Amino acid sequence: MPSDSSGDEQSKPQNGGPYEDDGLSWKAPLEEVKAQQRLIRSPNLKDPGYIRQKAQKKLWVRERIEALLDYESFNEVGSITGKPTYNEKGELVSFVPANAVTGWGRIRGRKVFVTADDFSVRGGHADGGIFMKAPYGEILALKAKVPLIRLLDGSSGGGSVATYLTMGATYIPGLAGLGRSMDTLGAVPIASALLGPVVGLAAAKAAISHFSVMVKGLSQLFAAGPPVVKQATFEDLSKEALGGWEIHATNGTVDNVAISEHDAFDQIRAFLSYLPSSIFEHPPSVSSSDDVKRREEELVGIIPRRRARPYDIRKLIKFVVDVDGNPYPGASSSFFEIGATWGRCIVTGFARLGGRPVGVLSSDCLANGGAIDAFGSQKTSKFVTLCNHFGLPILNLVDQPGFAIGSLAERMATIRHGAAAMAALYHATTPIYTVILRRAFGVAGGAFADPEDGTGIRVAWPSGDWGSLPLEGGIEAAYKRQLDAAGSPEEREKMMADLLAKFEDVRSPLKTANKFGIEEIIDPRDTRPLVCEWANHVYESILPQLMTKRRAEYGKDGRPSGYKL
Template identity: 70%
Template sequence: MASESKKPRGEWEDKIDELRQQQKLIREPNLSDPGYIRQKQNNKLWVRERIDALLDKGSFVEVASIAGGPVYDEKTGELKSFVPANAVTGSGKIRGRKVCVNADDFSVRGGHADGGIGMKAVYGEMLARKYRVPLIRLLDGSSGGGSVALYLSMGAIYIPALGGTGQSMDTMAVVPVASALLGPVVGLAAAKTVLSHFSVMVKGLSQLFAAGPPVVKQATFEDLTKEQLGGVDVHAVNGTVDNVATSEQDAFEQIKTFLSYLPSSIFELPPIVSSSDPADRCEDFLASIIPKRRARPYDVRSLIRLVVDVADPSKVAGGEDNTTFWEMGATWGKSIVTGFARLSGYPVGVLSSDCYQGGGAVDALGSQKTTRFVNLCDHFGIPILNLVDQPGFAIGSIAERAATIRHGGAAMAALYNALIPMYTVIIRRAFGVAGGAFANPEEQGYRVAWPSGDWGSLPLEGGIEAAYKRQLDATNSPEERDKLYQQLLGQFDVVRDPLRTAHKFGVEEIIDPRETRPRACAWAAEMYERILPQLLTVRTTKYGIDLKPSSGRAYKL
């Protein structure tokens, strides 16, 4: 039998071999490289290990795979080594959906601009926008930001440019952007963090700062470690980042979960999944979850989990491990609770307050959190389940110094101006300006209340102190004062009954709390079938395919 003839080599086979050789050098770790060694000593994944852990197996398609600096033997001209660009860029899939990825390679000059090709990461931002798919940034280092060492190689200093942040803002206007902080994130990378729709730090691994400890020490004489300057304990509580992860893999999983609720771009509806959780499921516990004693707190997260879809209907509803509710921003602005969930498989944003945190009164950070979340849902067409128990804006000297009312005004504007539909359920309090903003977020909204509703310009307990101050102060003893106070309070017991408000059509409907899920599920289905397609048309008309500055594409941070 004649031996099988070898496949003939093409005329360009030598260049193809050279390409593959260079790609092999770049894609396989150099175990003796100091940057790679440092990465492993710090218990960090290498950049390509991160991409493999993030994306569906075998789905990554790289762009600019040989951007960098080849080193050739001077005598033979053979390729000796290759210093790659400090960023890996390309596209891949997450749970079957296409995404774009920009991943910093800290092992190459700490990710500074003098370690690679400046436009590579910028191109990745543009690619996501052109493809209309989510962008994921794996930040580690300066993400292509400046280094003084670059001055010497250039032979001159330079006026700093936006460094691609303009592209970042353009991209935010069109597709979801998520950033994982996987090491020290400084300068340009810090800017990219906040120019994201979702960001997550890894505890013990990542820090964030505008400038690192050496620069800070020179400028402010503060001698701080990276953790003291910008660790999780700093930025997870001030709202700079949204969430905290326990590991790099946990950070990737959180990004996957975040993206699972969002559309690939503003030109699509959020992804709907099938749900086996009955839409007519009623939970008896909802009828008693709000205490009759008004000052007593309750667990609002348990309440949310009883209303939204469960992951496995065969299990008891409401458990943390059996719910579609995924919280975003749990470590900051704690008076407000935000996150995503599903109702009959339809993605919804969830907005509420936590009465364990300052009674639920919305403070400065809670206001910022509300603004950010409502703008996010409004921009990507995600309807909001709005569960209201709002005693009002935080008050007192600390609240005033924090400019609570200024930040509260921004939250009010976000709620009022949002085009996205909201299903508002007043579960307990709605007092004052903040109560009005949360309980009346839109002119033609969908609103119901529970029999536990309690509302007004002021809470009665404090309002009586203000309205009857002269009579109360005229009493002869604390005991007599308290007795008069209780008498005055008792006079209001009848009129504060929420059914009285319904008699005057001051609230559209009061429902049995057990009906909340069936009603919310019916609302979600109607919104996705009738209202959201119309809003999608509005967004498409506004943004179109013209991404030039004249398109009015700005995203509200």
């Protein structure tokens, strides 16, 4: 954090009194500002709020900002917002700051804006805050077109009944600037770290983010805390049982989980490194030492010949994308996964191809065989919308057996959520490169295998297997009468094997390629060279045109019409 200068010696107070005013300059008022800043920026080790913060093994708000941003890059906005107290001699004796610290800073040299809750001041509630300070910061991020980072801990300016006594009346609740947050969401990346109990308005802010990460054992999220829940529903729950990471990192309310506050900051830095500062800029490219023509021998056998056997999709992804260029500590490639703990049948994340950022979309055959369920559909919709909004091309690796089926899938409204995912894919204008790795069956398979309705680039591996239904289940449906008429289970099994043998020849993806039903079948080892060449072309020739069109559509003020998660 920047150090405070002591100022002109002549304007220092004499005998502990107020600063002397020479009547000629503004030195005395400036010294008063610096005195207030010194009080605010130095923790009061005897303050109950600070003691509670440390007892819970949490960083103080200014320690968090220092850990997140580049060294000494923080430039505070509203540095003396709060309530100073003076004694009868006019001496400044204490200062109760607003419970939000806001300001500009840099992450790896790039300008950002930070709004950080100070839970040590009235637990982050409205009666410890200063009206519109945090929302004002979000407006500044929108105007400056820089990423916004929220460090959430408390209600982030949300309500507290104690305010009623201060006001002498109750009030109709407002959104406390949340409407303008929607505007900011439409123009710049927003990342939120949940660093304690996040409730009410703060919970809404966490959900209204492009990326959110909560810390195991430290943060919780809920619409209302345990005391309110107990009064309303008679459930006596701890904070963790009500809204811990095992709940919200598995239902999609938050994207990622961190093991510490510092890990959360690392993930935010990694997330932002792939995105532009605003929708009016290109995603940032970096130099890469990884050969764009690298051919991985292991890819030729990574898909098992026996179709029912699984494989590791993350290992496959890492063979294709850059092995360098990921700022996340300990990563073995440029792949930064988003949402690994929810919608697990779908894999999403950012990576680089020849230094160019791309979104990566695929399925995980280890989770429900890869069949896409309601959560997987929601995850797909959110991720495709995110990439489309910020101009990231999508590498689409397809192994999609179809929508999840059965009574649970129907109760979860899988088809309704699946239709939203299909719409997101179809309406995306960002370039998509589709590689069919293995399966593409039914409506879901069609949506993923042909997201641009015949206009996008698409290739397949020789392991491709597609159709309206998987053969095994399809034969059961098409030949049910004949199979049921078999004299014994043994005869039925033989009949099934004979039917499968008849279909095996036409199942070959080469037959489809003969009829130009698939544009090209490639050697899996050529995947990286091909997609790297595509990414380079997209960034040089396609994205500039899309960016010109976007600037024209958004007008001179650059204010977007909104962004939908």
